[in-house]
Structures are given as C-alpha cells and as structure tokens.
Amino acid sequence: MGKAIEITDANFEQMIAGDKPVLVDFWADWCAPCKMIGPIVEELAGDYEGKAIIGKLDVQENSQVPMKFGIRNIPTLLIFKNGQLVDKQVGVVPKNVLAQKLNNAIVAEKV
Template identity: 75%
Template structure:
C-alpha cells in the first residue's frame, strides 16, 4: 500500500501473470500482512521478486525493473 516501487511494478507483475498463464504461477504477497513469508525467504527490501522452481528459490530481483528483465528471468527457468 505504501511502497512506491511496489505500486510501479504491480501492474507489470499482473501483465506477466497473464503472459505466462499455463506456464508459471505468478502472484504477489503483502509483506506487512504476511511477515512470516518475508522472514522465511529473507526479504529485507521491497519489492523483492523471487523465482521458484520445484519449490526452491532459483532467482531473485530486488527493486523495480522493466518487464523484460523479469520475463528474461522467467524464460531462463522455463527453458
């Protein structure tokens, strides 16, 4: 709610969810409402985007970046 960069990247995450429907599950977590999730994965700055494969974190992006950067990270794991 209060994080400017999170608000900027939110629509990009939603676009990616549509783009990768059927290929990847993409979602958002409010760290203020779910502090156990941020603690479990060591999230210290937001936005932090985690890429999971087979239940394990395989990539991480801290901060708002262009859609192409995030798509590249997803594509690398789907290849």
C-alpha cells in the same frame, strides 16, 4: 486473462511446490516502487498463463515467508521452481528483465 494470485504465509509452500516456475512479488500498499512494478507483475500473469504462476505476497499481512527469505527491501521478486529458490530481483526493473528470468526458469525445467 491471467491475474496475479494472492500468496500468503498459509498457502506459500503449496503454491511453490509445483513443477511450474512461480514468481512471487513481495510488496506492501505503502511502497511507491511496489506500485510501479505491480502492473508489470499483472501483465506477466497474463503473458505466462499456463506456463508459470505469478503471485503477490503482501508483507504487511504476512511476515513468516518474508522473514524466512530475509526480505528487507521491497519490491523483491523471487522465482521458485519445484519448491526451490532459483532467481531473485530486488527493486523495480523493466518487464523484459523479469520475463527473461521466467523464461530461464521455464527452459531449465525441460532439461
């Protein structure tokens, strides 16, 4: 079963550089909505194993990447492909919304 990968300031560029879509969940331990979306992100990691990379970036531990992308509210979920930001979601949403965004990124990759 897939599990969300820990993404940090140090490994961020390397993580998003591949050709698979990468969903990054910007979160913090003290954020109640982040705890609501956390299990959904973990489920997506299992559902999309081999098709996409699902990761979590703790904004308490890592400040450079959130600053670079102007993350002010968490949870914020960004989707990257080939190192480029292709989609964004701020706040808690149902799993199907995030799945659709990932599906869009996966399909776009094949064009």
